[in-house]
Amino acid sequence: MQLGSLRQLTLVSFVVVLVPLALLVGYSQIKLSEIGQIATYEAEYSVNTVRRVSKMEGLSVDIERLVRQYHIVKKDALKPLIGKSTQRFTEFQIPVCDQLLEKRNCSSLTERVIWINQYSGTEDQLLIDAQLAEFKQNLSDLSAQVDHSLDQRIQDQQIYVSSVRQTQFWLTACFLGASFLLIALGSKAILKPVSRLERIITAISKQEESLPPISTSGPKELIVLEQKLHQLAGRLIQLENLRHALLRHASHELKTPLASIKEGCSLLTEQVVGPLNADQEEVLSLLNSSTDRLNLLIVQLLDYNLLLQQAKPVFSKIDTKNLFDEFVTDNSLAIKQHDNQVEMKIELPTIFADQKLFRRILDNLVSNAIAHGSRGRPINIRLYQQGNMQILDFANRGQKIAMEQRHALFQPFSRGEGVRNDRVTGSGLGLSIVADCARMMFGKAEIVDVDYADVCIRVQIPSKEASI
Structure with missing residues (x-):
């Protein structure tokens, strides 16, 4: 019947x-x-x-x-x-x-x-x-x-x-x-169409390429709901594609005039077109600072857009020694400019994760630590295992973060109350990228209290057994 x-x-x-x-x-x-x-x-x-x-x-x-x-x-x-x-x-x-x-x-x-x-x-x-x-x-x-x-x-x-x-x-x-x-x-008959809805919602949340087909039999209310969910998924895909296109085009379109502006500022700074008085040099300094900030924003937008376009993580065993050596080498100049030292305690010889996402986490965390941490104070990095989770603690000294502000800092375009060391207003995407990368690897990022630093960002990623 x-x-x-x-x-x-x-x-x-x-x-x-x-x-x-x-x-x-x-x-x-x-x-x-x-x-x-x-x-x-x-x-x-x-x-x-x-x-x-x-x-x-x-x-x-x-x-x-x-x-x-x-x-x-x-x-x-x-x-x-x-x-x-x-x-x-x-x-x-x-x-x-x-x-x-x-x-x-x-x-x-x-x-x-x-x-x-x-x-x-x-x-x-x-x-x-x-x-x-x-x-x-x-x-x-x-x-x-x-x-x-x-x-x-x-x-x-x-x-x-x-x-x-x-x-x-x-x-x-x-x-x-x-x-x-x-x-x-009876419960199975009632829950069966509900479980189909759950599978559709799960597929939408995981951004899967195809959704379960619409049921041909069952309660009409749930069939109508499945149709609406399919329509919603299609609309979300359109909006996501539109957002990617907007970020991509805006970022690339801004880079061309930005390059011209930076080149012009460089010529003026070198006084190729003539000497500058003190007021002109002050104005030129403001222009250089603004172009640097705009360049940082564009780089972070491109990075965020690239993160959004990565559909699924590719897990593999990563050699932690090579990974962190490359990471320190690539960021050594920025670290030396702020007189920081990196103290690492790597307890895992390998880590099971997506290499690109994990490296993006490290780059954004060190950028955040340099921008907001105290100059001349060490940056502590610790990688260890806790149960089925691989834990990365990234700690620095500086202004402590209030408990009510911690969750908001992982939201896109959300900035803290502290002032950056480079006096540049950030985009508010750094910690959001960290949280999104961790979430794509079925983990999470949070700010925790430790006794050896003022700020510690902890990233937890499931090990191979837990993620499978």
Whole structure:
């Protein structure tokens, strides 16, 4: 059956789950009603049977007394009384005997009643005593047989109730198991289209080239949502391409006039076109500073654009000694200009990461440390393993960063309150690039407190086992 909406799917799943429970409740009600009826019937039967036997015992005393009186006084008026008592006795005896399987006591008792009805008063005393004693004994045996029969019926009821209880237990187990199975199937049916949405959202977040296809069956609300997610993904791709193109073209278009401006400033600085007075040299100094800042911004924009265009990281084992030697060599001039020293503690011979992304992290971190750290103070670099994470600590001395500002510094175009050592206003992309590079390698970047430096940026990247 094809369900048209999520509401219908949920409602049908709920009803289907309730079916076994409804059957269990119905069966329980039927059996409970049967046990109630049996209990009522058995109670009435027991009370009536005991009442009849009690009446029979009372009548037997009256019959014995009337027979002995008739034997002594020989009055004909006693004969009808004897007949009436034996008749009532027989009326009570017949229903009792009908319920008994063994009829021997009933037959003997019936023979004694017949003899009493036919008694003419001529028999001797010994015969009367014998017949009445046999009558009493038969009645006593019948009473004992009735008691045994009632006990047996009670035992049969207990056995029946026990069997119903056992059957109820197994049915409850089966029906509850069926309900749990239906709950699992219903949950799977409900969560299956939701999991498809989750896969689509995950693919969008990871910027995968292709998305899972739109479902052809399922709740219509979720199918419409899948279509909207596909449209959103297409729109995001367009915006991303537009942003890349804008950054690329803007950066390249700015570099050409910037080169001309720098060349002109260089010629003026060297006084090729003529000598400069003090005011002109001051203006020229401002122009050189502004062109340097603009060049830095363009370089960072190009670097950021290049980072955005890299779809997926390429992991490999990197030799840390060669990597850090190249890094220090390439940045040695900038480090010496600010009188800094690099103190490295590399505890890992190799690191599992994307080489380009990791190198970009190092370059941006050292640039940040030089720009904001204290001159003449060491820059500490430590690389070590902690659990499944490869940890890079990049620390320097300088102005401490307030706790409420730390998260914002990793956002694009976000700058701290401190002033750069080169007096150039930064673009606010350095730490953002670090965070994005770490995130692309399934890691993260954060600012932590350490006891040996004022500022420490920690980059965590999963090792090979953790990332796989």
